[in-house]
Amino acid sequence: MTKIPPADHGVSTAGDAGGVDGRLPTQGGDEADGRDREVAYDVITTPVLVIGAGAAGARVAIELAESGLEPLVVGKRDYGDAHTTWAAGGINAALGSLDPEDDWPIHAADTLNEGHHLNDPEAVELTAKHMPDRIRELDEWGMSFARTDDGKINQRYFGAQSYRRTCFVGDRTGEVMLETLIDRAQALEIPYRENVMITRLLSDGTRVDGAVGFDMETGDGLLFRTNHVVLAAGGFSAAYRRHSSRDDENNGDAQALALEAGARLLDTEFVQFHPTGMVGERYGDEWDGRLVTEAVRGEGGRLYNAEVSASDASGGSEALSASGGERFMERYSPDQMELDARDVVARAIAQEVREGRGTEHGGVYLDISHRDPDYIRERLPTMVERFEDLGIDITMEPMEVGPTAHYTMGGVDIDFRTGETGVEGLYAVGEAVAGVHGANRLGGNSLAETVAIGKLVGSHVSEQVTADDDAPTVSDGQRALAEREFRALADLAASDGDVAPRALLEALGELLWTHAGILRDETGLRDGLDRLAELRARTADLRVDGDRTSRSFEYAVNLSMSLVVAEVVLRTALERTESRGAHYRTDYPETDPAWRQNLIVTADESGLSLHRRGVAEPSEPVRAALEEGYELDYHHLE
Ligand SMILES: Cc1cc2nc3c(=O)[nH]c(=O)nc-3n(C[C@H](O)[C@H](O)[C@H](O)COP(=O)(O)OP(=O)(O)OC[C@H]3O[C@@H](n4cnc5c(N)ncnc54)[C@H](O)[C@@H]3O)c2cc1C
Numbered sequence: 035m036t037k038i039p040p041a042d043h044g045v046s047t048a049g050d051a052g053g054v055d056g057r058l059p060t061q062g063g064d065e066a067d068g069r070d071r072e073v074a075y076d077v078i079t080t081p082v083l084v085i086g087a088g089a090a091g092a093r094v095a096i097e098l099a100e101s102g103l104e105p106l107v108v109g110k111r112d113y114g115d116a117h118t119t120w121a122a123g124g125i126n127a128a129l130g131s132l133d134p135e136d137d138w139p140i141h142a143a144d145t146l147n148e149g150h151h152l153n154d155p156e157a158v159e160l161t162a163k164h165m166p167d168r169i170r171e172l173d174e175w176g177m178s179f180a181r182t183d184d185g186k187i188n189q190r191y192f193g194a195q196s197y198r199r200t201c202f203v204g205d206r207t208g209e210v211m212l213e214t215l216i217d218r219a220q221a222l223e224i225p226y227r228e229n230v231m232i233t234r235l236l237s238d239g240t241r242v243d244g245a246v247g248f249d250m251e252t253g254d255g256l257l258f259r260t261n262h263v264v265l266a267a268g269g270f271s272a273a274y275r276r277h278s279s280r281d282d283e284n285n286g287d288a289q290a291l292a293l294e295a296g297a298r299l300l301d302t303e304f305v306q307f308h309p310t311g312m313v314g315e316r317y318g319d320e321w322d323g324r325l326v327t328e329a330v331r332g333e334g335g336r337l338y339n340a341e342v343s344a345s346d347a348s349g350g351s352e353a354l355s356a357s358g359g360e361r362f363m364e365r366y367s368p369d370q371m372e373l374d375a376r377d378v379v380a381r382a383i384a385q386e387v388r389e390g391r392g393t394e395h396g397g398v399y400l401d402i403s404h405r406d407p408d409y410i411r412e413r414l415p416t417m418v419e420r421f422e423d424l425g426i427d428i429t430m431e432p433m434e435v436g437p438t439a440h441y442t443m444g445g446v447d448i449d450f451r452t453g454e455t456g457v458e459g460l461y462a463v464g465e466a467v468a469g470v471h472g473a474n475r476l477g478g479n480s481l482a483e484t485v486a487i488g489k490l491v492g493s494h495v496s497e498q499v500t501a502d503d504d505a506p507t508v509s510d511g512q513r514a515l516a517e518r519e520f521r522a523l524a525d526l527a528a529s530d531g532d533v534a535p536r537a538l539l540e541a542l543g544e545l546l547w548t549h550a551g552i553l554r555d556e557t558g559l560r561d562g563l564d565r566l567a568e569l570r571a572r573t574a575d576l577r578v579d580g581d582r583t584s585r586s587f588e589y590a591v592n593l594s595m596s597l598v599v600a601e602v603v604l605r606t607a608l609e610r611t612e613s614r615g616a617h618y619r620t621d622y623p624e625t626d627p628a629w630r631q632n633l634i635v636t637a638d639e640s641g642l643s644l645h646r647r648g649v650a651e652p653s654e655p656v657r658a659a660l661e662e663g664y665e666l667d668y669h670h671l672e
Pocket residue numbers: 085086087088089090091108109110111115116117118119120121122123124125126207208230231232233247266267268269278279280283284287288325440441463464465466477478479480481482484
């Protein structure tokens with residue numbers, strides 16, 4: 035166990051408990067600034083509060099409703115508008131539509147291999163085993179999966195998978211999947227409260243009995259009184275400067291809330307850098323890091339370095355090859371080529387760029403123009419459309435791409451049969467948690483996890499709810515805790531220093547990209563921690579422009595969450611003195627068998643603590659599949 039000195043987590047400052055009948059008195063400070071520090075708050079009771087309305091939260095809520103309960107779902111955006119809608123390429127299930135040899139143990143074995151055997155084998159097996167049923171269920175609920183000519187659910191290749199296992203709806207899989215889940219949730223009349231930001235769980239460190247937040251449209255405080263909270267609030271990839279996530283999702287809310295409530299975080303050093311994010315000035319800032327789906331490589335897209343000038347390259351792939359752009363994956367992965375694991379391809383690109391063979395924007399070229407334009411339009415409609423809007427015809431010319439922070443394998447440590455976190459009444463699911471993906475995620479497995487584990491968690495939570503949970507009361511202790519948080523939020527909104535929260539968020543993103551990015555080492559990580567302390571000190575000088583409904587305030591709250599995960603990522607990346615999967619230490623470039631251990635983080639008043647935990651062994655059928663050594667025959671694709 036490594037004990038780490040205390041740190042001030044976050045930017046908000048808590049005042050004394052107080053307030054009468056749900057109203058808070060104005061708190062100190064400069065009255066002349068005209069800001070109203072009073073926060074009105076509503077008390078809302080529910081048997082189960084589901085925080086997050088992406089695929090994971092929606093699937094949990096459906097299961098709860100089907101068990102006869104009426105959970106309340108909250109999310110930061112409008113109903114149906116969650117990060118999940120951006121998932122593009124597909125969802126894995128060993129259906130065997132095209133490759134009948136495929137089976138769940140092979141899916142599990144591929145997942146463990148890709149996760150470099152840090153995964154929780156039980157989590158992997160539950161996901162792989164349940165997925166065929168979850169796909170059939172989504173199909174029954176109306177999800178419009180692509181079909182084969184004979185009417186089966188079609189499946190495509192995805193990186194590092196032995197068979198065609200990825201079910202899809204063009205390149206809009208997440209969007210259509212969430213629509214399907216939301217339709218189902220609406221048919222079950224599951225209540226949903228939009229535009230709610232949860233900022234703290236009511237916890238004494240051993241038990242959670244509610245949550246506190248605010249309505250982002252009115253600014254009013256909200257106290258949710260419940261004995262069961264399911265955290266389905268996503269990951270933390272948006273904390274990085276270049277990322278493929280929606281900017282205002284995936285700021286680390288789930289991990290920060292859970293850690294502060296007394297739960298454990300697991301393997302937070304593992305951040306997946308997707309090899310193909312958009313880079314280059316011609317796309318404009320708003321597109322920096324946005325994902326070019328893996329489906330492009332799945333459908334045969336090839337990567338070329340830039341030993342050709344960008345202007346020649348814009349003449350099309352023929353010009354590119356003719357002038358010497360090298361298909362560099364032949365050097366890194368001659369068998370799997372572009373379809374090797376994401377970490378391998380991302381590092382290969384980073385290496386090409388580092389050695390001067392990248393584009394001037396720090397990327398390489400991805401080209402699918404050798405395939406028939408109609409085929410490309412049919413299989414990759416969103417990509418074609420997006421690039422067309424930017425004046426680029428991907429059926430004729432290459433895209434400029436480079437690694438982008440895409441997914442966080444690390445997260446809340448749970449028991450995958452139940453979603454339990456070790457803090458009574460608190461459960462977690464989806465990208466918020468860690469365990470299925472180990473050191474690196476297999477593409478298509480995240481959507482799979484949301485529904486496979488979401489159903490199990492919903493089912494378990496429904497069994498925990500008792501008749502008393504329908505009308506929980508608000509204790510004095512809870513009220514005091516809640517009011518302290520409301521006052522802290524009021525103080526934060528009243529911040530009148532010189533530094534805009536957005537500027538600090540950007541600085542934090544840059545810090546993580548530079549110090550805890552694709553290539554890491556001890557000096558850089560220690561430096562990152564020093565810079566993090568400096569950055570945290572600057573939060574004393576925040577200036578929030580606008581009230582609690584403003585973007586500025588939202589950024590300030592996001593910053594408080596991202597600061598927590600940034601420290602955890604830097605600490606755990608420093609602690610893991612080996613390279614494995616997505617975590618690459620240039621000073622420890624080898625995988626160390628002794629490090630086949632999970633890294634757990636806990637927090638208390640004295641700061642963060644790190645502990646190691648051994649990894650369990652997979653079951654017999656999965657061991658057999660691992661021994662069989664299945665792998666993709668890349669030449670299927672040629
Ligand atoms: C561009 C892109 C493409 C992808 N493509 C694929 C793919 O093809 N296949 C695949 O398997 N995976 C893919 N992924 C990953 C996948 O989309 C996500 O891992 C998955 O959707 C996560 O779902 P979730 O329900 O756990 O979280 P999310 O969809 O992130 O939902 C989180 C929810 O929590 C809410 N929330 C967050 N914080 C708070 C708070 N403080 N208070 C209240 N509510 C809060 C949000 O508003 C949201 O409703 C992709 C990811 C990206 C970025």
